[in-house]
Amino acid sequence: MNRLSDENLRARRQLKLSRFVVYLILIFLSVLSLFSFYMLIVNASRSNADLQGGFRLLPSNYFFKNLKNAWTDASINVPRGMLNSFIIAASTAVLATYFSALTAYGIHAYDFKLKKLAFTFIMAVMVIPNQVSAVGFYQMCVKLGWTNNYLPLILPGIAAPIVFFYMKQYMESVLPMEIVDAARVDGSGEFRTFNTIILPMLKPALAVQLIFTFVESWNNYFMPALLLDKAEMKTVPLMIAQLRSADYSKFDMGKVYMFILLAILPVVVVYIFLSKSIIKGVTAGSVKG
Amino acid sequence: MNQLREKAPAKHKSISYAKWGYLFIAPFFITYAIFKLYPLFLTIYNSFFENYRSGLKQVGPNFVGLANYIKLFTPDANGIIDIIKYTGNTVVLWLGGAIPQIVIALLLAIFFTSYRLNIKGQQFFKTVIYMPNLIMASAFSMLFYTLFSNVGPVNQLLMQMGIAEKPIDFFAIKITVRSLICLMNFLLWFGNTTILLMAGIMGIDQNMFEAANIDGATSTQTFFRVTLPLLTPILVYTVITALIGGLQMFDVPQVLTNGAGNPNRSSMTLIMFLNSYLKTSKNYGMAGAISVIIFIITGLLSMLVYRSLTKKD
Numbered sequence: 001m002n003r004l005s006d007e008n009l010r011a012r013r014q015l016k017l018s019r020f021v022v023y024l025i026l027i028f029l030s031v032l033s034l035f036s037f038y039m040l041i042v043n044a045s046r047s048n049a050d051l052q053g054g055f056r057l058l059p060s061n062y063f064f065k066n067l068k069n070a071w072t073d074a075s076i077n078v079p080r081g082m083l084n085s086f087i088i089a090a091s092t093a094v095l096a097t098y099f100s101a102l103t104a105y106g107i108h109a110y111d112f113k114l115k116k117l118a119f120t121f122i123m124a125v126m127v128i129p130n131q132v133s134a135v136g137f138y139q140m141c142v143k144l145g146w147t148n149n150y151l152p153l154i155l156p157g158i159a160a161p162i163v164f165f166y167m168k169q170y171m172e173s174v175l176p177m178e179i180v181d182a183a184r185v186d187g188s189g190e191f192r193t194f195n196t197i198i199l200p201m202l203k204p205a206l207a208v209q210l211i212f213t214f215v216e217s218w219n220n221y222f223m224p225a226l227l228l229d230k231a232e233m234k235t236v237p238l239m240i241a242q243l244r245s246a247d248y249s250k251f252d253m254g255k256v257y258m259f260i261l262l263a264i265l266p267v268v269v270v271y272i273f274l275s276k277s278i279i280k281g282v283t284a285g286s287v288k289g
Numbered sequence: 290m291n292q293l294r295e296k297a298p299a300k301h302k303s304i305s306y307a308k309w310g311y312l313f314i315a316p317f318f319i320t321y322a323i324f325k326l327y328p329l330f331l332t333i334y335n336s337f338f339e340n341y342r343s344g345l346k347q348v349g350p351n352f353v354g355l356a357n358y359i360k361l362f363t364p365d366a367n368g369i370i371d372i373i374k375y376t377g378n379t380v381v382l383w384l385g386g387a388i389p390q391i392v393i394a395l396l397l398a399i400f401f402t403s404y405r406l407n408i409k410g411q412q413f414f415k416t417v418i419y420m421p422n423l424i425m426a427s428a429f430s431m432l433f434y435t436l437f438s439n440v441g442p443v444n445q446l447l448m449q450m451g452i453a454e455k456p457i458d459f460f461a462i463k464i465t466v467r468s469l470i471c472l473m474n475f476l477l478w479f480g481n482t483t484i485l486l487m488a489g490i491m492g493i494d495q496n497m498f499e500a501a502n503i504d505g506a507t508s509t510q511t512f513f514r515v516t517l518p519l520l521t522p523i524l525v526y527t528v529i530t531a532l533i534g535g536l537q538m539f540d541v542p543q544v545l546t547n548g549a550g551n552p553n554r555s556s557m558t559l560i561m562f563l564n565s566y567l568k569t570s571k572n573y574g575m576a577g578a579i580s581v582i583i584f585i586i587t588g589l590l591s592m593l594v595y596r597s598l599t600k601k602d
Contacts, residue, residue: 015405015406018406019406019408022400022406022408023408025396025397025400026397026400026408026414028480029393029397029414029418030414030417030418032476033417033418033420033421033480034417034420036429036432036433036436036476037432039436039442040432043435043442050524052440054445054449055442055445055446055449057479065602070367099316099317099320100317102313102314102316102317103313103314103316103317105313106309106311106312106313106314107313107314109306109310110306110307110309110310110313111306111307111310112307112310112311113307114311115310116312120577122317124393124591125321125325127530127533127587127590127591128325128329128584128587128591129533129536129537129583129587130325130585131537131539131560131563131580131583132326132329132332132580132587133328133329133331133332133574133580134328134332134563134567134580135328135331135332135333135335135563135567135573135577135580136327136328136329136330136331136332136335136577137324137325137328137332138567139328139335139425139573140327140328140331152324153326155320156320156324158316158317158320158323159317159318159320159321159324159325163547164317168506173487190306190309191309194313196568205519209505212440215423219423219424219425219426219427219540221425221426221427221539221540221543221544222539222540222560222564225564225568225570226564227565236425236428237425237427237428237540238341240425240427240428240431240544241427241429241431241543244547245432245547245548253435255441256435257435260428260431260432260435263425263428264424264425264428264429265590267423267424267425268420268423268424271420271423274421275419276412278419278423279415279416279419279484282419282481282484282485283484283485283487285357
């Protein structure tokens with residue numbers, strides 16, 4: 001009896017210890033994930049002179065001055081860049097989400113000869129990186145006079161295999177075909193059924209994909225860097241790269257940190273409010289074990 | 290009218306909705322053909338031509354057969370055209386980030402799903418570790434550049450603590466540049482992988498764990514004999530998609546090294562190499578040949594993905 005409770009005690013102590021170690025690891029990784037962003041905020045709140053002076057762990061009071069300086073900078077037009085990025089990212093997100101749902105519905109709800117082939121094709125091209133066709137894409141855009149134009153950055157969003165796959169998975173789990181039949185009996189046209197009955201049923205999936213496609217486009221660097229070279233057309237990542245290639249030593253460092261902060265802030269703000277559904281969305285469509 | 294009414298019920302059953310299927314998927318396929326497929330063929334076509342700009346002079350396009358490919362694999366005097374080296378760089382930079390990414394993600398996924406440990410504050414930890422995945426990689430890289438630059442806070446701290454006498458030029462040392470790239474890739478992706486693997490573990494039949502528990506298996510035994518074998522398909526999927534993502538590595542090293550891949554091009558990745566031909570000399574031929582090689586590698590890896598996913602069914 002005594003031995004048993006002894007063992008029990010030991011097991012409990014061991015569990016306590018392993019729990020302690022696990023929390024330690026989790027806290028370490030959280031700090032590692034957040035520390036660079038913390039330093040970013042601290043440094044964005046310090047003046048250039050202060051920043052030259054040395055390392056500090058606590059924020060200062062220069063935040064809004066830096067914000068004003070960065071916002072009104074003559075060579076790097078941040079508000080314009082953010083507006084450009086927003087236009088591209090928002091349009092891409094809407095197109096990618098809507099047309100992926102449409103494509104997924106086309107394959108989910110109808111029977112046709114090439115259905116299986118179409119599905120296999122989309123699954124097969126899902127893994128082809130965009131960069132692989134960049135040479136031809138760029139050449140085509142030059143020929144069409146589509147450089148310094150947002151269309152070639154937005155329109156390809158209509159064909160987004162990963163978003164399609166997510167929508168298809170989602171439909172398989174939530175969309176009963178009886179509803180479609182009922183709508184048909186009521187005389188609703190196929191296209192209207194999709195827009196007014198199906199789309200509202202997909203709301204959670206649409207929201208998650210709007211966020212993901214927006215973020216992806218907002219962060220995109222490779223393609224816009226090829227296609228956009230006019231200053232007033234540039235997106236945020238291009239301005240960041242421009243910052244990197246400029247003569248760095250002459251910069252007001254407080255302003256540089258503020259630029260970086262502004263580049264990532266919109267996404268972080270959205271994430272803070274919607275993190276729960278975003279994290280749920282990571283898994284819902286991506287793994288099929 | 291009468292006729293129509295008579296016909297309607299009979300016809301109802303045989304109405305074919307097939308055309309709607311084609312109509313609904315048409316925008317995807319038209320867009321894909323114009324913006325992906327045609328450019329892909331154009332890229333492959335270009336790889337057999339000499340076609341570039343030299344100063345103001347345009348050379349080509351002239352058909353040269355496989356000359357671009359031969360050039361890619363023949364080391365040149367300046368050591369700039371060296372696709373094997375850049376493939377090696379890409380693999381090293383990928384492994385350095387992906388190994389800790391997958392090992393730690395697996396560890397965290399097990400912590401989070403363990404009933405015995407019963408970790409509190411999971412939502413908080415998940416939110417924090419996933420966040421970097423959404424951050425603009427180029428801005429994240431720029432941030433690391435400023436933090437580790439000669440006048441940045443890391444050097445300031447090292448000097449204030451008396452560890453270094455003068456600033457360490459982290460970006461002139463191969464091992465520090467590579468380590469920073471690996472660290473960033475790790476931070477950007479390990480939260481995402483954790484969440485994927487967690488979903489995988491939670492998808493395993495709980496009875497398996499209970500049975501193992503009743504049979505007196507230790508947690509190590511449970512992990513290696515139950516969790517890991519059942520998790521293998523998802524793990525393979527994770528590894529291979531990470532590998533395909535790794536092949537595309539661009540933003541982080543490009544911004545960190547300002548496109549040069551310094552020191553001595555030891556952090557130049559395949560896509561950075563491709564980009565260098567597109568940006569300045571508009572060398573469609575060489576860029577095309579590099580693209581085709583990346584395409585072939587991706588194709589081979591995709592076949593692995595496909596196999597790993599369909600094996601189970």
